[in-house]
């Protein structure tokens with residue numbers, strides 16, 4: 001059974017644990033640096049990326065996370081988690097895990113659209129995925145190694161680069177486990 005960590009510094013941790021368990025994974029909260037060595041894969045949840053980044057620095061987690069992701073551990077970032085995995089953000093300065101060769105714009109969909117839902121056509125899935133966006137980022141630039149798996153109005157909102165999967169929406173808020181299953185398949189080497 002795969003042991004999948006959910007970074008539990010801030011944000012919607014419990015929903016991810018629940019959905020991972022429903023898919024048969026051994027899901028654990030990750031709060032301490034030494035726990036990073038005991039997991040086969042990781043989810044960085046949504047929340048507030050500046051807060052999660054600062055707490056990761058304070059808890060001594062940023063460097064262990066960076067080396068695990070660089071070393072090829074499968075990782076999935078949702079919303080704020082996607083921002084943390086990005087190599088760069090369009091504005092400001094905040095601690096990032098990095099490795100995903102993209103530039104992300106935070107809160108990109110604007111005030112009128114602070115949160116919305118959309119039926120997304122996701123590469124690799126047979127049917128639409130009902131995606132919930134909350135103060136969501138979009139990806140403004142993608143590197144040559146990055147596959148775009150879904151877009152909204154031509155803006156990439158789901159990407160994969162080798163061991164890194166990222167969505168600007170929140171699949172843990174629906175009961176659809178198909179994107180979490182993609183992470184489990186990456187861990188299983190499928």
Ligand code: GLN
Pocket residue numbers: 045046047048049050078079080081083106107134135136137
């Ligand atoms: N707006 C948040 C940020 O920039 C992300 C929102 C979310 O994770 N739902 O960090």
